[in-house]
Amino acid sequence: MKHYLSINDIDSLPDWVTEARELKKNPRAHRLLGAEKTLCMLFFNNSLRTRLSTQKAAMHLGMEVMVMNFGTESWSLEFGDGTVMDQGSAEHIKEAAKVVAQFCDIVAIRSFAGLKDKEIDAADVVLNGFVEHAAIPVVNMESSMGHPLQALADAITLAENAQKKRPKVVLSWAPHPKALPHAVPNSFVRMMQRQEADFVITHPKGYELDPSITKGSTIEYDQYKALKGADFVYVKNWCCYSDYGSVLNRDTSWMMTKGKLGQAKFMHCLPVRRNVVVEDAVLDGSRSLVIEQANNRTYAAQVVLKKILDSNP
Amino acid sequence: MKHYLSINDIDSLPDWVTEARELKKNPRAHRLLGAEKTLCMLFFNNSLRTRLSTQKAAMHLGMEVMVMNFGTESWSLEFGDGTVMDQGSAEHIKEAAKVVAQFCDIVAIRSFAGLKDKEIDAADVVLNGFVEHAAIPVVNMESSMGHPLQALADAITLAENAQKKRPKVVLSWAPHPKALPHAVPNSFVRMMQRQEADFVITHPKGYELDPSITKGSTIEYDQYKALKGADFVYVKNWCCYSDYGSVLNRDTSWMMTKGKLGQAKFMHCLPVRRNVVVEDAVLDGSRSLVIEQANNRTYAAQVVLKKILDSNP
Amino acid sequence: MKHYLSINDIDSLPDWVTEARELKKNPRAHRLLGAEKTLCMLFFNNSLRTRLSTQKAAMHLGMEVMVMNFGTESWSLEFGDGTVMDQGSAEHIKEAAKVVAQFCDIVAIRSFAGLKDKEIDAADVVLNGFVEHAAIPVVNMESSMGHPLQALADAITLAENAQKKRPKVVLSWAPHPKALPHAVPNSFVRMMQRQEADFVITHPKGYELDPSITKGSTIEYDQYKALKGADFVYVKNWCCYSDYGSVLNRDTSWMMTKGKLGQAKFMHCLPVRRNVVVEDAVLDGSRSLVIEQANNRTYAAQVVLKKILDSNP
Known part of the structure; x- marks a missing residue:
């Protein structure tokens, strides 16, 4: 498995549920699996459960975690092709995604629907921008279109x-x-x-x-x-x-x-x-x-991270 | 000891002071005590000393730390009983506290007095909401009523x-x-x-x-x-x-x-x-x-966390 | 070496570049060097590359990292000598710097030029305030005057x-x-x-x-x-x-x-x-x-942190 973007990325739902329930019994069983691996969590929107449970899941696996409120702590992003960037956006998703990918092993992203333009939301530009331009696995922490965790x-x-x-x-x-x-x-x-x-x-x-x-x-x-x-x-x-x-x-x-x-x-x-x-x-x-x-959010995130780590040793 | 909410939670002040001064001499002496334990620090207000010293104290004890600016990064909380939540608040303290308690072992909270309504401040709703609804130890990082650290x-x-x-x-x-x-x-x-x-x-x-x-x-x-x-x-x-x-x-x-x-x-x-x-x-x-x-804030926090960890192995 | 404030703090640029390129080949080679050492990263302005790469560099060296958006999470700072602080600023750099220095081993600071007053920017008050009052090594993560990382x-x-x-x-x-x-x-x-x-x-x-x-x-x-x-x-x-x-x-x-x-x-x-x-x-x-x-930002930061750790065992 490369990314976890939607439910479609699950090969066998019963198997994943079984594995999550095993992890729940012994959350630190794989505490060496994520050693020297970094999860970067990028938030373009607020979060409570997702923020804490995903962090916790990564720590259970021994990963290092960097959390960032991209919307307030970084630069405003541009997504269009060929845009003359003389307005509000200071950085293009092409650079941002490629750059972030060099500082971590997995990137997890939360970016909500704007609910103003159906086509823009359907394009899920933040999530898909990272998928297209970052060379590392991407985890969906709730995008316009889905919340598969x-x-x-x-x-x-x-x-x-x-x-x-x-x-x-x-x-x-x-x-x-x-x-x-x-x-x-x-x-x-x-x-x-x-x-x-x-x-x-x-x-x-x-x-x-x-x-x-x-x-x-x-x-x-x-x-x-x-x-x-x-x-x-x-x-x-x-x-x-x-x-x-x-x-x-x-x-x-x-x-x-x-x-x-x-x-x-x-x-x-x-x-x-x-x-x-x-x-x-x-x-x-x-x-x-x-x-x-809410408690199971930890084990959902953990099985996802584990699957990704298993596939990218 | 379960919580550290006020000075009244100290059983013997001289003993605690003595223990803190011992920790100050050798801050990493108990670096295995907090292994695989997580402190979640929730800020509803600004902080410099409290933020850094409490984090440092937890790291001295080998704990994992998750820091969150609840006010800006999460959802606005409701505290009333039976409220019809059709206004600004998106989440009730009952759910928020129970949920947070599942992602960590100790929760530390900073929530200042509003200084507009004496009774509301006296009720210390954020701190006491977590005490009432979270099933884990709560540490007061300055509430309306006290700053016992x-x-x-x-x-x-x-x-x-x-x-x-x-x-x-x-x-x-x-x-x-x-x-x-x-x-x-x-x-x-x-x-x-x-x-x-x-x-x-x-x-x-x-x-x-x-x-x-x-x-x-x-x-x-x-x-x-x-x-x-x-x-x-x-x-x-x-x-x-x-x-x-x-x-x-x-x-x-x-x-x-x-x-x-x-x-x-x-x-x-x-x-x-x-x-x-x-x-x-x-x-x-x-x-x-x-x-x-300010320096002693680290050892005050550390003796508090240590007492809680000792009581909740 | 004590601080990394400008390019002038590099004794031999070719040697540093060589060392950085060695670190890039084996980033975790010195993973014990930073054990029980804490880097505190203070941001007065936005950041993407600097935030993630410096954190990553510190983790490569086994350091603990505390990241803080000083501008929004702490108190507004005063820099003047003898000021009667009855206006917006709640804390003086003298106290802030001395206090922060007690909670970490190295402090890294980002504080941009205001571009309104040349003399004020030239004084680089935030960076130099920490240098003057904090008793620990200071790393420049972009100040008014330079961006040596x-x-x-x-x-x-x-x-x-x-x-x-x-x-x-x-x-x-x-x-x-x-x-x-x-x-x-x-x-x-x-x-x-x-x-x-x-x-x-x-x-x-x-x-x-x-x-x-x-x-x-x-x-x-x-x-x-x-x-x-x-x-x-x-x-x-x-x-x-x-x-x-x-x-x-x-x-x-x-x-x-x-x-x-x-x-x-x-x-x-x-x-x-x-x-x-x-x-x-x-x-x-x-x-x-x-x-x-951007990728090399990690190894630039890492060679700087390594030099500082080597000089302050």
Whole structure:
């Protein structure tokens, strides 16, 4: 394996989940694997879980870590070909990526969708710029299009909590005051399509995700119908994809409640707005898996780093 | 010992001071104690001494350190119970604290007083939020109410410089252009109350600290009278406590001068405004202990981390 | 050697270049040299290459590293003698430098020219403040007046690519939308004056660098004449020195092109504005050395840190 850019870079999801759960039992087992190897983590956006868990995963493997808030600590980047750079941007991705690649062995990048221009976001210029120009493995710590470390942590959490071979898993849209990106639901959908599960997506009409991603997955507009018999409910807001970046409604009736959840386990990637996305009673109740999901971020990152280190000795 | 939140968490101040002075002689003596343990330092406010000395102390003990400017690098936190989070805050302390606790073994937190609402500051919501919801030891790197790492460093400095068994120590208010918190004087007073000393607090009328803290300590409004025969003078500005957060005066006559100091040693937690809080002649003179106080921040932090590691093997 | 403040602190440039090239072959050869030694990197300005390469160099030597954005994470500094500090600055360089020196073994500092007041910039108050008040070695990571880590990396790159004993090296001014400091050209000129080379500086009239630095070096105002027969062309913008900080022109005819470059190798310190300072065809062509220059930043920093560690066991 070279990069970890999306769920598609996982060759066998069950094998990776198994290996992550092994690492969780003995996180320092491979503490010599990363010796004299450096992970550089570049943040173009805020982060809590990703920042700490990825760092922790690298330290478990004995790696050196350099963390940088690229957006505030470095130079503003240009991505266009042939641009006359006489405006705000001081450095081109071509130079930045090549240069960073010389100071580390793996580069991990977080760069969110701007939610203003669908094509620009779809191009995922920061992540793909590093892939194109840096000669080293690149890890996606959430890009415009996906958050595959989160989805892998979700797969681990599902495996740890599943009582059936083929559980019913529902991805349920939730209201939110702000327009949020599609990265988390995109990767969750892609991951679920590789799981044995009865998978249903539910959201108000107009909130359809990118159809090229949801193709083949069931969409049910009636949340109550969708939730019926669910074993796991993954709640998440996202903004409108067709009228890109807009907030069509903040229909509070879509908030997840204890009543709607029933016997299902509750999942969310965090951070979560209490009593907007989901009510307190769910988060504070025994069916919530959100803290364990966050914990599994460490082992998701660790299996990814380990696979990369194994492939690049 | 679980947490280090205030001076009250010290079981025996003389023993801790002795141990810190031992660590100072051989800082790497326990370099294996923190192996495979991680300290996470979360800053909600600026820092120089605390940031570097606490990191250094952890490295002396062989710990891994993750430093994070929570305020700018993570999500804005909500602290209320039952809040409908449809405003600025993206994450609740309940989730944030539980999540952070999974990525480290000890969490250290700096979160200053806002000086707008006495009750909110008294609740010390950030620090206490982590104590309540994180399942790991919490270290106070200055909260609204106290700065016990500073006070412990001050105790070490007093012990190193005391010529008498019962020195006279004066805490003397100083003028300042801005309203400053009570954390440093609060912890210094609490620490002095556990020392064998002739301890006097002096400040203009109206600048009384929280009476529940100063209870039992001598307050003398006449600075000259207070300073008479002093062995140590600890100078510090703080804003009005009763008319919370206000600056009653900037009476320059309260500035510490070489003349007033006499034969006493000068102490201050730093940063200090020269020729406002204290004149150059004092800071540049031989009686100033401020640099050594800062140096002792490393050993104060180190004894705290060591005690916590010893109690949580 | 105590400090690394300017090119003048290099005793023998050929020996340092040779040693750096040895380190490049085996970067971890001295991985025990820095054990239990701490490098503190203080940034008052943005950085990409310097931040990552210096950290990497320190890790190669087994040092602990603490990185701090002093400007945003600490307190605003005062530099004047005798100032009544009742305005914006909360801490004096005297205290800050003495304090930092207690928490590390080497301090590295980046603080750019303000380009408003020539005398203030010439005083290099941040760097020299640390030199004066910190009792430990200081490394210049680009100050108002010089960028000697860059110039050392440039010397390594020249040595690696020179085909002649006495190559022709041209420093060629380039247009830029903003006023840029003189640090890079200053140090490059100083370094070239210690090289065996046919060295020419070319720029439009009015862009003369500090004459006390360029004294003895050839200045040729006709860029075409200057470039004739060049083996290496180092391109860089800087603002006017005599009318300090002003931008006299943005004459695009001074941009470096493939045609002008001819058979010469192209050098630039990065970040570089494409199609303003230099056209794409040069940067994307085979004669560009900019990525290797950046790579050599690691070994420049490493030889500096190694020399300091060797002198301060």
